[in-house]
Amino acid sequence: MIHVNDIVxxxxxxxxxxxxSTELYDGKVNMIIGQSGSGKTVLxxxxxGLHRPDQGDILYDQRSFIAMNxxxxxxxxREMGMLFQGSALFDSLNVIDNVRFPMEMFSHMTEDEMExxxxxxxxxxxxxxxxxxxxxxxxxxGQQKRVAIARAIVLEPKYLFCDEPNSGLDPRTSLxxxxxxxxxxxxxxxxTVVNSHDxxxxxxxxxxxxxLKNGKKEWQGNREDIFHTSNEALEDxxxxxxxYKKVKQAHTKHFQA
Amino acid sequence: MPHTIIERIGAxxxxxxxxxxxxDRQRMFWRQYSFELEKQxxxxxxxxxxxxxxxxxxxxxxxxxxTENPLLPTYTTGLLTRxxxxxxxxxxxxCLILAGKVGSNIASxxxxxxxTEQIDALEIMGVNSANYLILPKILAFVTMMPLxxxxxxxxxxxxxxxxxxxxxxxxxxxxxxGIQYAFNPxxxxxxxxxxxxxxxxxxxLSSFYGYFAYGGALEVGKASTNAVVRSSILILFADLLLTxxxx
Numbered sequence: 001m002i003h004v005n006d007i008v009x010x011x012x013x014x015x016x017x018x019x020x021s022t023e024l025y026d027g028k029v030n031m032i033i034g035q036s037g038s039g040k041t042v043l044x045x046x047x048x049g050l051h052r053p054d055q056g057d058i059l060y061d062q063r064s065f066i067a068m069n070x071x072x073x074x075x076x077x078r079e080m081g082m083l084f085q086g087s088a089l090f091d092s093l094n095v096i097d098n099v100r101f102p103m104e105m106f107s108h109m110t111e112d113e114m115e116x117x118x119x120x121x122x123x124x125x126x127x128x129x130x131x132x133x134x135x136x137x138x139x140x141x142g143q144q145k146r147v148a149i150a151r152a153i154v155l156e157p158k159y160l161f162c163d164e165p166n167s168g169l170d171p172r173t174s175l176x177x178x179x180x181x182x183x184x185x186x187x188x189x190x191x192t193v194v195n196s197h198d199x200x201x202x203x204x205x206x207x208x209x210x211x212l213k214n215g216k217k218e219w220q221g222n223r224e225d226i227f228h229t230s231n232e233a234l235e236d237x238x239x240x241x242x243x244y245k246k247v248k249q250a251h252t253k254h255f256q257a
Numbered sequence: 258m259p260h261t262i263i264e265r266i267g268a269x270x271x272x273x274x275x276x277x278x279x280x281d282r283q284r285m286f287w288r289q290y291s292f293e294l295e296k297q298x299x300x301x302x303x304x305x306x307x308x309x310x311x312x313x314x315x316x317x318x319x320x321x322x323x324t325e326n327p328l329l330p331t332y333t334t335g336l337l338t339r340x341x342x343x344x345x346x347x348x349x350x351x352c353l354i355l356a357g358k359v360g361s362n363i364a365s366x367x368x369x370x371x372x373t374e375q376i377d378a379l380e381i382m383g384v385n386s387a388n389y390l391i392l393p394k395i396l397a398f399v400t401m402m403p404l405x406x407x408x409x410x411x412x413x414x415x416x417x418x419x420x421x422x423x424x425x426x427x428x429x430x431x432x433x434x435g436i437q438y439a440f441n442p443x444x445x446x447x448x449x450x451x452x453x454x455x456x457x458x459x460x461x462l463s464s465f466y467g468y469f470a471y472g473g474a475l476e477v478g479k480a481s482t483n484a485v486v487r488s489s490i491l492i493l494f495a496d497l498l499l500t501x502x503x504x
Contacts, residue, residue, distance in 0.1 A: 106382075
C-alpha cells in the first residue's frame with residue numbers, strides 16, 4: 001500500500017502538484033486520471049522516485065521515501081515494476097533476454113531457472129513462442145507492451161506502475177492489455193498504479209480512481225461512483241464525448257428504474 | 258542538458274561519480290565490457306588500418322619532397338615518417354578520427370536510450386544506469402586504444418615502405434635505415450599515454466552528451482555532433498598539455 005501525504009512539487013516556481021494526499025491500495029488498479037498538464041505524469045514520477053517532492057512524503061508500506069538515501073531508493077525500486085508508455089524495451093536484447101534482464105541483474109537464479117521463469121512470464125502475457133527470440137523492433141506495439149509487462153512482473157514486484165499503457169494501441173489490443181493488468185493485479189495482489197486518460201480503461205479496470213485538475217486532487221472514487229458524481233470538473237472530463245454522455249444517461253435511467 | 262558551462266562541468270563530474278563505482282553484477286559488467294571491446298575496438302580496426310597505411314605512404318612522399326637537399330642524409334625521409342607517426346599521427350590524429358566514429362556512436366546510442374525511456378527503465382529497476390552503460394564503454398576503449406596506436410604505427414610504417422618498394426621516390430634501403438635511426442622507445446610510450454587520455458575524453462564526453470540528451474531525434478543528432486566537436490577540441494588541449502609535460 002502506498003500513502004501519499006500532502007506532497008507538493010514545483011518546477012521553476014510553478015506548482016505542479018499542490019498538496020496531494022491519497023492512498024493507493026494493494027490488489028487494486030489505482031488510476032490517476034486528468035487532462036494533459038494536470039500533473040499525472042509528475043505524480044507518477046514522484047511515486048517511482050524520479051522526482052523528489054518539495055514537501056510532504058510518500059510511504060511505501062510505512063517506509064518513508066523522504067527518509068531514504070540513494071541506496072534505500074535503489075532497493076525500493078527493486079520492488080517496483082514499470083510499464084512505460086513506449087514500452088522502453090532494450091533495443092540490443094531480444095524479447096526473452098529483455099525479460100531475463102532483471103533476474104540476471106538482481107537474482108541468484110541459475111540459467112535454467114531464469115529461462116523457465118522468463119518463459120512462464122511471457123506465456124502468462126499470452127505471447128506465442130515464436131516471438132521469444134525476436135528483437136523488439138520486429139514485434140508489434142501490442143506485443144511490445146506485453147513483453148514490457150512480462151519484464152515488469154518477472155521479479156514479482158510489490159508495486160506495478162503503468163504510464164499510459166494503451167497509448168498508440170487499437171481498441172481491441174487496449175482491452176487485452178487492460179484485462180492483463182487487472183488480472184495480474186488481482187493474481188499477484190500487487191499495488192498497481194495506472195496513469196491514463198483513456199476512458200475505456202478507466203471504466204474497464206479502475207478500482208480506485210484519483211482525478212487531478214491543475215495539480216490538485218479534485219475527486220477520488222471507483223468507476224461506479226463516476227456515474228453518480230456531482231463534481232463538475234470530473235463530469236466535464238469523463239463525459240466530454242457524446243458516447244459517454246449517452247452511456248451515463250442510460251445508466252442513470254437504469255439506476256432510477 | 259544543464260544550461261551554463263559551470264553546471265555542465267558539475268553535471269559531468271557528478272555523472273562520472275556514478276560511473277566509477279563497483280558494478281551491481283560483475284558477470285553483467287564483463288559481458289558488456291567484452292561486447293564493447295569488440296564494438297569500439299575491433300570494429301575500429303579496418304578504418305585504423307586503411308587510414309594509417311595511406312597516411313604512412315603520403316607522409317613518406319611529402320617528407321621526401323621536402324628533404325630533397327644534398328646536404329641532408331638520405332635516411333631523413335624514413336626518420337621524419339617514423340617521428341611523425343610516433344609523435345602525432347598514430348595518437349592524436351587517429352583519436353580525432355575515432356572521435357567521429359566512436360564518439361558519435363556512443364552519444365547517439367545513449368541518447369536514443371534516454372529519449373526512448375530505456376535509461377529510466379534501468380533506473381526504475383534499481384540499476385545504476387550510468388555505471389551499467391558507460392563504465393564498460395570507457396574501460397573497453399581505454400583498453401583497446403594502445404593496441405590501435407601500435408597497429409597504426411606499424412601499418413603506417415608499412416605504408417612508407419610500400420612507397421619505397423613500389424615507386425622510385427625513395428629506396429627501401431634508405432627508408433629502412435631512416436626508420437631505425439636514433440630510435441627513442443619513449444616516443445611509443447608517449448603516444449600510448451596520450452591515446453589513453455584521449456580515449457577517456459572521447460568516451461566519457463560522448464556518454465555525457467548522450468546521457469543528458471532530451472526531446473527527440475533532432476536532439477540526439479545535436480548531442481552526437483556536440484560530442485564529436487567538444488571531444489576534438491578537448492583532445493587538442495590535452496595534446497598540448499601532455500606534450501609540454503611529457504616531452
